[in-house]
Amino acid sequence: MVLIALLMFTVPLEFTSLWFPSQLIQVGRIVMIVMIVTLLTVGVSGAQAVRLPAWSLWVPPALFVLYALASAAITRSGPGIKTAGAALTYGLVAIAVYNWTRTRRMQDLTWLMFAITCIGLAVVAIVQRITGGYIWREPTAGAARINATFADPNVFGRVLACMIVAGVALIPSMVGRRTKGLMVSAVVLSAAVLPFTYSREAWVFGGLVLLLAVVTSQRRREALYIAVAAIVAFVGVTLLVPQVQARFGELQGNLTGPLSHYFERPGLAFLNYLPLDSERHYLIAAGLQMFYDHPIFGLGFGRFPTELAGPYQGFILPGYITFDSHTAVVTILAELGLVGFVLWAWWLVAYFRRSVAAVSRQPSRRPYVLAPLMAIVVILLGSQLQSRFVDEPYLWVFLGLAWAAMAFEDAPADARATQPSTTTTRAATSQNSTARSFFQ
Secondary structure (H helix, E strand, C coil): CHHHHHHHHHCCCHHHHHHCCCCCCCHHHHHHHHHHHHHHHHHHHCCCCCCCCCHHHHHHHHHHHHHHHHHHHHCCCHHHHHHHHHHHHHHHHHHHHHHHCCCHHHHHHHHHHHHHHHHHHHHHHHHHHHHCCCCCCCCCCCCCCCCCCCCCHHHHHHHHHHHHHHHHHHHHHCCCHHHHHHHHHHHHHHHHHHHHHCCHHHHHHHHHHHHHHHHHCCCHHHHHHHHHHHHHHHHHHHHHCHHHHHHHHHHHHHHHCCCCCCCCCCCCHHHHHCCCCHHHHHHHHHHHHHHHHCCCCCCCCCCHHHHHHCCCHHHCCCCCCCCCCCCHHHHHHHHHHHHHHHHHHHHHHHHHHHHHHHHHHCHHHHHHHHHHHHHHHHHHHHHHHHCCCCCCHHHHHHHHHHHHHCCCCCCCCCCCCCCCCHHHHHHHHHHHCHHHHHHC
């Protein structure tokens, strides 16, 4: 449990890369290496068997990452090798999380550690807002966007949205008033700080997935109450801060503004109808043209920025200097072609199918399957406007939790879903809820 707690507390500390000679090194990644070494050592020594989830859960992402690594190696793409190597490391971390959170007790504690982390991040963000200070880097233009300990305010907003939607999905089925109180506090604080990230994709996608979390909850009324509390916190801050309202005005301008006329060539003209910023228009257009030119295997994993600065620089609009793709699916098409896209789609479809099957056939595990699923949907949607999918460590942490929830070694105690009597429920709660005994 110590390593799981350290993982949750250190993954957000992206600013720690400034402490090391290489920007690739962060405290969270050091903890991940320790986790992987511990898992392999325990497995080799025979002290505990290292298990893998169902093949349909781990084979598709493994093949996708290995194909990306091979693509980067063949095309001699240094950035691609680094990204694929990071994804491979994160995948091993997901296996460790799967092996160490296969009970309801460990799941509860892991989610509590995530909640405590988000409360800490929210406090840091509030202090930054009050003092005008920054841990990573201060914005040089536009709104004073808060990024807490992350490199990018959009990533911070995405993590806060994950806390909100996962909490709404899970809290109604957790036991213990103090445990629930801490989780609810994390949800409300995350919602109150979310406006200060000025992350429009986190606002929109977080709101959509929040609705989905309420609709799919076993205890819809309680989930709705928690969601309403989060919405009240978010709206209350928004109404009190004119800068946030102005950011909403920008969002409205994107949705209702006139059509652009940047691209008229076949296969790209539809982009004129998309309510996107100009830089995303040309990034998507360039990525699609890369795909059209290299449809089967793509240009090579990690080569998008190099190619945009070279043969495809004509797509860059005047006044813009962004070279990194902001759209995960377009990046995959451009860099890995149809082969990569098929592997990526197989991965997503297989995971979502297993999630639906687990929720349908095992109602007692429903909240523990849905909580990471809601967070992963936020990450998936957000990656279409801000990239960072396979290289998002939280994606793999949540995958590990989801895999473990589908293979619980002890059934979650759920008074209304699994137990016929109050007496039986109390007994099960007493035996299974370490989280409750920890906080009470």
